[in-house]
Amino acid sequence: MEILLVGGLLLLIMFMLLSGGVWIAMTLAICGWVGQAFFTDTQPGKNLFSAFWESNASWELAALPLFIWMGEILFRTKLSEEMFEGLRPWLNRVPGRLMHTTILGCGIFGSVSGSSAATCATISKVALPELMKRGYSEKLALGSLATAGTLGILIPPSITMVVYAVAADASIIRIFLAGFLPGLLLMALFSGYIMWWSLRHPDQVPAADPPTTFWEKIKLSRSLIPCGALIVFVCWVLIAGYATATECAAYGVVGSLALAAWSRSLTWNNFCEGLMGTTRSSCMIMFILAGAAFLTKTMAFTGIPRELAEWVNGMHLSPLALIAVLTVVYLILGTALDGISMIVLTSAVVLPMIQKAGFDLVWFGIFIVLLVEIAEVTPPVGFNLFVLQNMTGKDSNTIAKAAIPFFACLVVCIVLITVFPQIVTILPDMVMGVEK
Template sequence: MDVLMVGGILLLLMMVLLSGGVWIAMTLAICGWVGQAFFTSTAPGKNLFSAFWESNASWELAALPLFIWMGEILFRTKLSEEMFEGLRPWLNRVPGRLMHTTILGCGIFGSVSGSSAATCATISKVALPELMKRGYDEKLALGSLATAGTLGILIPPSITMVVYAVAADASIIRIFLAGFLPGFLLMALFSGYIGWWSLRNPDKVPAADPPSSFLQKIKQSGNLIPCAALIVFICWVLIAGYATATECAAYGVVGSLGLALWSRSLTWQNFKEGLMGTTRTSCMIMFILAGAAFLTKTMAFTGIPRELAEWVDAMHLSPLALISVLVVVYLILGTALDGISMIVLTSAVVLPMIQKAGFDLVWFGIFIVLLVEIAEVTPPVGFNLFVLQNMTGKDSNLIAKAALPFFGCLVVCILLITVFPDIVTFLPDLVMGVDK
């Protein structure tokens, strides 16, 4: 049977299972099992066990529950509320007001965690209850959190960037540097849309507070100092090379516990609730990761990603047409694969095509990362959609619909770096010199 037809059958099965209310992780695993049992000669049972073990037995993944626990501590004590109170006077006159904290929070936290799932889960846990309590629009909040959470893989350090650098035999440092300006551009696009939406829907934005003097703003910003100091410390030890992302996550947990004790808002009850909430969220994410890993093995055995890449190569397209077709191909792959798998399974065929067409490998790395970000919010396997669905109880399709405008911002960002590639290459060339 044609491999693309196999892909269509598996995609249809996935949509049927998801619409029938089957658990997300189970749906992914079932599709993987069907694909291997009926369309390959490999033994699905053996691959199932290896996929579940390999996907979770990771030192880097240890950072995920720790960062989630940090978010739980901030959420269940008054630290998150104090952080929002400190930001409120400065954002009071900006269209959208505190809604911008979802973008700022994801951008800052993403630079620390390097993980889309950890960023989405942590900032959602802290920001969503505070925004809902203050009367902000829920759909806008969900959409911004789903897409801004992907900043964790664009703003360095990023595991996805490391995987691409290894696959492309490119400089990891250059690719890290290349991610900063597109990351800030994407944050500006997200915040710009929030401001535009707020001006168009003033009745859905809470009323502004009475004007306050500069000294009053400074006094209120004292609430920001504890959390800001913790974030700056985590960023510093990571950038300075004193700690890995996992160690930074551990420092974040210890620091947030210390701040909660210092503010006298940590109780035995909210400590237990935070620990149980962390366990539930972490198990949910890891279970989904395991199911996705098994489905990825199925995709590799069936040869669907390689078939798509070879089909593109056989078309002998112009550079611009090649990039356009690759966007479509990666968007299709993003409906069934996680970002790292997309890179690993297609790099052997795609990267030679890119080099032959004259594209810079560092630029293409950021291009791919942005496509991976889109995959994170693309049904039916949009990972950030699953994270928010399990955290809020909202349907993933509703979250995907709320994320559509921000999805458009991602597309605009891809168009801008394609038309103006210097957005990506300027910083690496400035810091490290032009790569000959």
């Protein structure tokens, strides 16, 4: 219990620093330093430098600034406006109308990027200004973007899924296949809430346009073709195995520049502004990643995640009670750790418990990914909250409050896959056969 008190103290320090206006990355690093300096025998200075280097010296992470640059190009030229104009006639009669583009955009882009931060940052940069310009609810837009951005780690390919597959010695392909139906289910839940909210608050949704015929919709959607073709191409080269996620991001940047030049909306001024915007957003995200990596090292040295897992193991719970308690434990860990660290630091203790209780490891992988998604929008270390805070200037607590209904959708999705595990297992079993 002494270790758990240490964790509580570090969380208290974190809340105090964030409330005092200290930079997010600095807050995480300070908490990590305090934890190592006073509660371990390690050298915090040495670990600080190694954590900052290891968290950013990654080829996969190179995709992040490239995807953000792609979003900046779409945002600063007229391509994003053309894309929304092309979608408008098709969503005109759906309650919520263009608000659904946040869910669709995050779902499609998440299948390419594999990162919740890149998905949230890119779609926010494109969608938020257009939605605000058209008079949509800012609160609903922020809440949907914060949570739908997490689809980047649920819809394959996903780095988090790969880490879990390695830790669990499970098939990466099966886990990738298992993520598709829960991803579509979560998108449906998000869109369903937007429709319900829009019907309850019709005065906060722009008026519908006059009805149009199918061919008129096709004509109005011509502007959607260039951006749509670019997204399809980027998805296709990744799924077909012709390029990695980082290479796909590079193709996306080149394609965006080519489309902007072709539409004659690319100027030297918006090109430079896009580069500077990309640099600011990328540095902000990487700085936070570095601070989180250092705090994760502290958690590993203090043994807090393992202590929690062993405490659960000692309770000798029934299978459903075990899942319920693990849900609470991972939600607690999500307030201080990133998703990959949550998996790595607890897998040695948790996975044998899960196998003993009779749960499918592929199913549990999707269960864990959904809990990681919740962690991404849970204060004080909800990473998507930080991304939107730095992009919009809104306080992270304000964004977290806006995300509460969508947070509930994540919880409903977890309940559904627990009650109906076939939602997760049916696709990998159909494609690859049932494992003996």
